[in-house]
Amino acid sequence: MSDVPEGWELICGLEVHCELATTTKLFCGCRNRFGDDANTNVCPVCLGLPGSLPVLNGEAVEYAMKLGRALNCTVNASVFARKNYFYPDMPRDFQVTQFDRPTNTMGYLDLPAGKRIGVTRAHIEEDTGKTSHAGGDGRIHGAEYSLVDYNRAGVPLVEIVSEPDIRSADEAKAYVDELRKIVLAIGVSDAKMEEGSMRVDANVSVRPAGSTEFRTRCEIKNINSLSSIERAIRYEANRHIGLYDAGERPHQETRHWDEENQRTRAGRSKENSDDYRYFPEPDLLPLEPSAADIARIDASLPLLPAARRGRLADVATVSAERAGLIVDRGQDEFAFRAIGAGADPARVLVHIEQNLKDGFGAMGIDEFVRLVAMETENKLSATQTKQVLAELVAAGGSPEEVAKARGFEAMQSSDLAAIVDKIIAENPDDWQRFVAADDKDANKIYGFFAGLVMKATQGKADGKAVREIFMQRRA
């Protein structure tokens, strides 16, 4: 489905805020923990009390550089800056962030479908506290007011800013999804959109297809689930197109995604935020990672999801996207090694995708490899293989012994043909319908016959062989 009407192109860049999973906050030793009672993880530093000073959490910097390297960024000497504006969720009425000298720049992220999205920068900054709206409760003449909790103030964030390379809502979703997988793979954040530890803002504009201009963009905030990313971007792009079609034009602004009404709404007024008066944070010193620091970080990075997908796709000769499910479940190492040990790649993928959703349990790789061999050598039917597999996962053991204990020996095809013919003879009306049906209906009726065969053979029949015989008889 196309996001925008023919003749238009959607342009999108994303800003993703990712809370780092450090033990303590960015500038003080208060706990970095979601869900605690309000204002219990606070101290003079993160409350911005007069006289307090920030001291940088080295682990947060390490995490940020890790994330930068995982996004193929250059890690630079960097400087913290103050972004000045008044808001009650900011204890000092400025936010410490990085401005003209961010830690990570010029990276990229490859989407599973292959497209490369540029990463402009990934910089370190502090989170704000949380305000919640209250009031209208009659306690003070129905006046409205807000309450502020500073537990989140000072939690370390990395803001990852993409280039405006995204061309569809689907790509935007894939970008965030992939970014989330990377963050989880390197363990720097729990990346939970529902808890706000991963937050996405989208810069959206449109242009006539084929044009190279960049038109006015709007920043959409408050997108709080993976699925609303697509809807918010699609809505906003079409809002712009509607304006252009009506002879108007959007004006640059921040808008908010309204989940309830499935639309974006004009947000904060620009008066306050026009002029942030950035300047270098005098209470913090520059960061100058050495080449050795960067080499150490590179060495500490695990194989990332894209490389893992590629690796599995290569040995299994499937697409990277197909390999994605197994990689996402973290089962790719097992699959990769099983295939490396000689197991049939197609069977390995099918079993892991369909029959091993909950993990490998007590089964070792070697046992799995031998089981797959028994199946491909037709010593076990598919159904039998599945049963043995389940037992190996539940209780371990060797596939040969489990199969033997269950009395599994693949049925000879002549025996199977006899059983099939007997069933056809016993169900002449259904058989006639089966023969007369088109392929789609035939499939439904086939299920009835296959069930009778399995019942007659107590599940020992190989489903594939049964189907072949039926199709031969039908033809």
Place this chain on the structure above:
Amino acid sequence: MVMSQRLTRDDVAHVARLARLRLSEAELDEFTPQLADVLAHAEDIERLDVGDVAPTAHPLPLRNVFRDDVVRPSIDRDEVLAAAPAAQDGQFRVPQILGEEQ
């Protein structure tokens, strides 16, 4: 034209708004020439050509100062909130926030 001559009453009013200060008409009249005087004095450096000189943000050449990611005690919430002009339900209370999302 030097910068200081550009400092108008409107500039001062704008800057006051940015800084969350309210100035009376009389204060605007008083502050505008005072600030312009200071900026006029700064014309001596405005005229300097220092394009090839790096800025100094810190007087000391310290770099990479970190602390360990170790928990230190937070402070007692009652003590924190006792200092607040208004508090409720363990939180700081402020009047309604206009023009912004919560």
Place this chain on the structure above:
Amino acid sequence: MTIGSAFDIAAQVRAGTRSARAVVDECLAAVDAREGDVHAFNLVLADQARAAADAIDARVANGEDPGPLAGVPVALKDNLCTRGLPTTCSSRILEGWRPPYDASVVQRIVAAGGIVVGKTNLDEFAMGSSTENSAFGPTRNPHDLSKVPGGSSGGSAAAVAAGFAALALGSDTGGSIRQPAALCGVVGVKPTYGLVSRYGLIAFASSLDQIGPFAANVRDAALLLEVIAGHDEMDSTSIPQASPSLVDVLDDGVDGLRVGIIEELSGEGIAPDVLAQLHAAATALEKAGAIVETASVPATIYGLSAYYLIAPAEASSNLARYDGVRYGNRVDGASTTEMMEATRTAGFGAEVKRRIMLGTYALSAGYYDAYYGKAQRVRTLIIRDFARAYERFDVLLCPTSPTTAFALGAKTADPLTMYLNDVCTIPSNLAGQPAMSVPFGVGDDGMPIGVQVLAPLQGEATMFRVAAVLEAAQKVGDHV
């Protein structure tokens, strides 16, 4: 006029020959007698000081050593956080606020046996050169109550000069320790940036602020600086080194030391009586074996302009937090924005507002490069010129203040005239280098004059040696 040297007090208290309680009572008697005139304090901690003195005496009686400041009364500038005790910065906006923590320097003083006797008056948020910008009324110069004590640490300077405390702490952003020390006739030291932890010092301009001692003599100043200096993990800009040894070098003399008189800060704009004492000081150093010559540090003439852009810019950001949300006074409003505006408008005095607006302007879009950015580059020029001078000289000399103490009200109408007081002290803050003011003679009006000794980064030991020689020269009447 003083209660005796801190060095002697500590020695006597540690030896058990004088009780800390007696020392504190003497101090408080001096406060009772003259504080009404001088108004050095925002808060006198009489009961707490007596209790602390009794505790020190009990420890001595118990055979313990309370430390190098045993029983020494210390006054704290009221921009240093004291746990549970009002800390106001002489501003309405912080009236009634009690910090939940002590500044690192306060912890060190108490750990060394020092006794906090009170919180001293200052120009609001340390912005000023006369202590007239206090929301709680001006401090007066103990030498002449019609004159200002200088500022912004005027209360601390006056407290030591009046014998209300043996030692005091101030903060120096552009001269706020040295200038009042000069005007009140006491020793005042701005240490190397980062030598003393700023944790718990309520920020004015973070890249310039430094805490330092006031004392009646050079040795006491060295003693207090040794106690408060040294690395603190709570301040990222703290130098990762132990406190330097200063008291031990005071008698080393200046024989062979190369001393440069900064020509750019020793001519135009400096009163003749002040210049006369500067040259007398130079002569005294020569007599003691130093080689004195004229030094040139050309970029120092740009210091004032750079300072009055950098300091207000940082201040505009540092003072944003006083918004009525978390602590301090609030003036209500219909919305949070209105409340913040009403709170800040009512809470800050005129000088603070001027500097916040100046700094906001210097940082605002379109002006950053012309003002703040330019000033940061000029800072580099000043550092470079100092470095060249220190290739030829071990220390530099210039006046601390262009004049002796002026009358209250004389400069309040014209902020720029007031700012010009800081012309000789500002360059050291911009360069992060140490400098101290040593009393040297009096002016035509009989008021104290200070001579300023400047040294390169972490050059405190040499600086104190020079100061000790200047002080000794005065004691034998070896000056005009």
